[in-house]
Amino acid sequence: MTSTNHVQAKQELLNDPTANHEHLPILGHAELLDGAQKLVFDTTPEDANTIASIQTIAGTGANHLGALFLAKTIRPRTVWISDPTWINHEEIWKLADPDIKRQKYPYFNKEILDLDFEGAMSTLSSMAGEGDVVILHGCAHNPTGRDFTKEQWRAIASICEQKRLIPFFDLAYQGFATGVWMKMLGP
Structure with a gap:
């Protein structure tokens, strides 16, 4: 059953002469992308040209397009996936390129029911190689819900920079759990 509010909203959209009812451009809705970039990256006009964004169909679509893009362009040897992780991550990368x-x-220590930050850092420091991709859940890690602290994020950024790793952020739940993660990082 359709509610009156839905019918009214649909009618308002249909009757709005300024509403664009055509297909979106290939990258998506420009105003949505601009707003999302400002929210996630806190962009300024000076650094707006250093960030590329596209609109996708939900999280699986975004992860799949990102994996395909990286598989075809930088061709990483390895993608590092947290343990545990969202069930689709491994399959998405297998489909993008089975040779990666x-x-x-x-990521999570089941015995103490908390993050295994030392294990993550040790593994990435000793085993990840230049150009490898590291999938990082920006906030509300799926499935644990546990997030890195500000200091831990800085340490991860340092490892990525030192080892020239490619961070791939899965940001499905921004604003949940510990909050908006980029704002938490500070200057």
């Missing part, structure tokens, strides 16, 4: 190794890095 899918390795796990420790």
Whole structure:
């Protein structure tokens, strides 16, 4: 059953002469992308040209397009996936390029029911190689819900920079759990 509000909203959209009812451009809705970039990256006009964004169909579509893009352009040897992780990550990368190794890095310690930050850092420091991709859940890690602290994020950024790793952020739940993660990082 359709509610009156839905019918009214649909009618308002249909009657709005300024509403664009055509297909979106290939990259998506420009105003949505601009707003999302400002929210996620806190962009300024000076750095807006250093960030590329596209609109996708939900999280699986975004992860799949990102994996395909990286598989075809930088051709990483390995993608590092947290253990545990969202069930689709491994399959998405297998479909993008079955020759890219899918390795796990420790994320959650089931014995103490908390992050295994030391295990993650140790694994990435000793085993990840230049050009490898590291999937990082920006916030509300799926399935644990546990997030890195500000200091831990800085340490991860440092490892990525030192080892020239490619961070791939899965940001499905921004604003949940510990909050808006980029704002938390500070200057």
